[in-house]
Amino acid sequence: xxTVDFAAWSCPVPLRDTPAVVMGHGGGGAMSAxxxxxxxxxxxxxxxxxxxxxxVVTAGGxxxxxxxxxxxxxxxxxxxxxxxxxxxxxxxxxxAMSGATPLYLSTAFILQEGTDLAVVGRIAQAMGxxxxxxxxxxxxxxxxxxxxxSGDGVFVTTAGIGxxxxxxxxxxxxxxxxxxxxxxxxxxxxxxxxxxCRDGLSFGTSVLSDxxxxxxxxxxxLGSGGDVRVLRDPTRGGxxxxxxxxxxxxxxxxxxxxxxxxxxxxxxxxxxxxxxxPLQVANEGNLxxxxxxxxxxxxxxxxxxxxxxxxxxxxxxxxxxxPGMVVARTALGGTRVISLPIGExxxxxx
Amino acid sequence: xxTVDFAAWSCPVPLRDTPAVVMGHGGGGAMSAxxxxxxxxxxxxxxxxxxxxxxVVTAGGxxxxxxxxxxxxxxxxxxxxxxxxxxxxxxxxxxAMSGATPLYLSTAFILQEGTDLAVVGRIAQAMGxxxxxxxxxxxxxxxxxxxxxSGDGVFVTTAGIGxxxxxxxxxxxxxxxxxxxxxxxxxxxxxxxxxxCRDGLSFGTSVLSDxxxxxxxxxxxLGSGGDVRVLRDPTRGGxxxxxxxxxxxxxxxxxxxxxxxxxxxxxxxxxxxxxxxPLQVANEGNLxxxxxxxxxxxxxxxxxxxxxxxxxxxxxxxxxxxPGMVVARTALGGTRVISLPIGExxxxxx
Numbered sequence: 001x002x003t004v005d006f007a008a009w010s011c012p013v014p015l016r017d018t019p020a021v022v023m024g025h026g027g028g029g030a031m032s033a034x035x036x037x038x039x040x041x042x043x044x045x046x047x048x049x050x051x052x053x054x055x056v057v058t059a060g061g062x063x064x065x066x067x068x069x070x071x072x073x074x075x076x077x078x079x080x081x082x083x084x085x086x087x088x089x090x091x092x093x094x095x096a097m098s099g100a101t102p103l104y105l106s107t108a109f110i111l112q113e114g115t116d117l118a119v120v121g122r123i124a125q126a127m128g129x130x131x132x133x134x135x136x137x138x139x140x141x142x143x144x145x146x147x148x149x150s151g152d153g154v155f156v157t158t159a160g161i162g163x164x165x166x167x168x169x170x171x172x173x174x175x176x177x178x179x180x181x182x183x184x185x186x187x188x189x190x191x192x193x194x195x196x197c198r199d200g201l202s203f204g205t206s207v208l209s210d211x212x213x214x215x216x217x218x219x220x221x222l223g224s225g226g227d228v229r230v231l232r233d234p235t236r237g238g239x240x241x242x243x244x245x246x247x248x249x250x251x252x253x254x255x256x257x258x259x260x261x262x263x264x265x266x267x268x269x270x271x272x273x274x275x276x277x278p279l280q281v282a283n284e285g286n287l288x289x290x291x292x293x294x295x296x297x298x299x300x301x302x303x304x305x306x307x308x309x310x311x312x313x314x315x316x317x318x319x320x321x322x323p324g325m326v327v328a329r330t331a332l333g334g335t336r337v338i339s340l341p342i343g344e345x346x347x348x349x350x
Numbered sequence: 351x352x353t354v355d356f357a358a359w360s361c362p363v364p365l366r367d368t369p370a371v372v373m374g375h376g377g378g379g380a381m382s383a384x385x386x387x388x389x390x391x392x393x394x395x396x397x398x399x400x401x402x403x404x405x406v407v408t409a410g411g412x413x414x415x416x417x418x419x420x421x422x423x424x425x426x427x428x429x430x431x432x433x434x435x436x437x438x439x440x441x442x443x444x445x446a447m448s449g450a451t452p453l454y455l456s457t458a459f460i461l462q463e464g465t466d467l468a469v470v471g472r473i474a475q476a477m478g479x480x481x482x483x484x485x486x487x488x489x490x491x492x493x494x495x496x497x498x499x500s501g502d503g504v505f506v507t508t509a510g511i512g513x514x515x516x517x518x519x520x521x522x523x524x525x526x527x528x529x530x531x532x533x534x535x536x537x538x539x540x541x542x543x544x545x546x547c548r549d550g551l552s553f554g555t556s557v558l559s560d561x562x563x564x565x566x567x568x569x570x571x572l573g574s575g576g577d578v579r580v581l582r583d584p585t586r587g588g589x590x591x592x593x594x595x596x597x598x599x600x601x602x603x604x605x606x607x608x609x610x611x612x613x614x615x616x617x618x619x620x621x622x623x624x625x626x627x628p629l630q631v632a633n634e635g636n637l638x639x640x641x642x643x644x645x646x647x648x649x650x651x652x653x654x655x656x657x658x659x660x661x662x663x664x665x666x667x668x669x670x671x672x673p674g675m676v677v678a679r680t681a682l683g684g685t686r687v688i689s690l691p692i693g694e695x696x697x698x699x700x
Binding site: 022026035040043053054057060061063069070072113115118128143151155 | 411
């Protein structure tokens with residue numbers, strides 16, 4: 001049984017001395033955060049509140065959520081989905097995590113010369129189906145082509161606009177000690193599905209990506225009337241990255257019960273094989289919700305009544321101790337710090 | 351002296367039999383249009399009105415312009431600007447061509463592993479300065495990294511939201527016979543500036559890219575009260591592509607006077623050297639306006655009073671003859687058809 005001296009513990013130093021881009025800068029962990037905080041924000045003259053997964057802005061009196069993501073997942077087709085599904089669902093979900101109703105998407109393709117047009121067609125069809133399922137319209141687009149040495153199949157960048165209803169206030173700074181941490185379903189599924197068919201690494205698994213649009217689930221949760229304070233889809237960097245970001249933004253600690261984490265056996269086995277922590281593996285169809293203590297039962301019941309939240313459960317609480325830090329109580333009664341991943345555990349996972 | 355039998359003339363057949371992506375699919379000409387019309391639109395279940403350079407949508411009662419572009423220009427720094435300038439100005443301009451006031455941009459980076467972080471920093475700084483100059487805010491973003499064999503330095507995809515004022519109706523279908531065709535300044539400058547420093551092709555020229563944000567010029571033009579019907583920034587495919595698209599969308603012919611085209615001597619010389627038609631060369635800081643006959647004088651005067659429209663002039667008229675076709679009267683009194691470029695004249699020009 002191990003315990004951690006929280007006062008003496010500090011975040012490991014990211015690999016920030018490199019003069020060049022390394023894969024870790026795209027991993028959604030500490031190195032990505034540094035790139036944003038130390039390079040992009042100063043250059044853009046932007047505030048630390050900007051450049052999050054989704055911004056809430058006003059235009060013509062409307063409150064809009066606005067978000068973008070590039071998708072470079074490899075391979076482009078994987079068990080349970082494709083880059084087309086991710087490109088739609090990922091941006092839909094980023095909007096939903098602001099409490100918005102997603103409405104419109106843009107889509108920009110960077111195609112590698114020589115890519116089979118049938119592949120481009122399959123991806124586009126997946127996007128069309130995903131958009132219809134999510135209730136959003138693809139309204140504007142762009143296509144560029146790069147020579148064969150400068151690309152890799154299809155890269156897709158989507159941006160999205162959603163409408164935020166009056167009174168809805170969801171944000172990573174709103175967590176308070178005592179709040180309850182919920183997850184809508186199984187952890188680590190998408191990352192393992194993609195890894196299972198990656199060149200040079202393929203292994204047998206029945207795991208399918210969980211890619212799905214979460215806006216309907218969020219609408220139901222917000223409609224339940226309970227005080228939902230923070231929503232986050234734990235993609236790159238997994239649940240570990242999302243909870244660390246929330247803990248830091250809100251200045252609370254997060255305490256998880258490891259035995260309550262819904263990690264499917266196949267994911268756990270694959271993680272053991274690959275030396276991965278399921279908490280750091282990407283998800284594309286579940287969400288973390290932090291809700292006021294009195295609202296937890298009602299929100300949880302609402303989630304469980306939705307097809308995409310049937311496996312919802314409480315996984316922890318926000319605490320006043322160890323602010324900015326995520327700690328898990330292990331099955332044996334010890335504790336371990338769940339760090340913000342530094343770099344790239346699973347490159348090109350989305 | 352040559353004349354064209356318009357009745358017998360038809361558009362050359364694009365290279366549509368290829369089963370794979372070729373550079374021409376990203377050229378902004380006929381092959382790009384085919385890719386959108388035959389592959390993306392059916393897959394997305396979208397209408398032909400969708401997937402233009404910019405969409406006008408409504409959200410929460412506000413009329414919004416929404417646009418996206420990926421930027422893959424090579425080299426990333428060229429005389430007069432960088433990929434960062436293009437990524438901001440290009441999307442700002444797409445919004446402005448809908449008559450919108452640009453407000454917010456998103457930015458998504460796809461970085462090649464090994465790219466010097468100082469290069470990323472220079473690009474980000476160019477974006478910050480360009481955004482400030484254009485009066486827009488960079489509010490949300492994303493960064494992905496791909497391995498060194500799968501990218502090429504920095505690819506940037508921006509999307510933008512603009513506000514369209516009540517009563518503003520700008521669109522490619524609004525041109526009518528008798529309308530006047532204006533251009534705000536010199537033609538072909540950006541493309542020649544980039545080509546002049548391209549690996550394997552460098553040649554001496556004093557030409558600097560014209561990259562600039564055109565929203566202020568557009569606001570002045572719309573404020574003049576004259577009936578501005580169509581606006582277009584002639585980027586990939588140049589003035590030829592933009593006028594062909596307008597002619598087809600509106601079902602009018604366009605008649606140009608070749609001697610009135612503002613082609614700088616250095617651009618003309620470089621085009622002669624490279625075998626290019628200046629009308630097909632990309633621009634990043636000028637616009638084409640099609641205005642009602644009675645409004646031409648007033649709009650032209652307004653443009654000339656603006657720093658980015660000082661070189662504005664009339665270059666042609668819309669006609670009832672040869673609908674869908676652009677024809678230039680040559681200096682010798684003949685005529686030539688200005689075709690929609692088929693594929694890629696200048697790859698990776700933006």
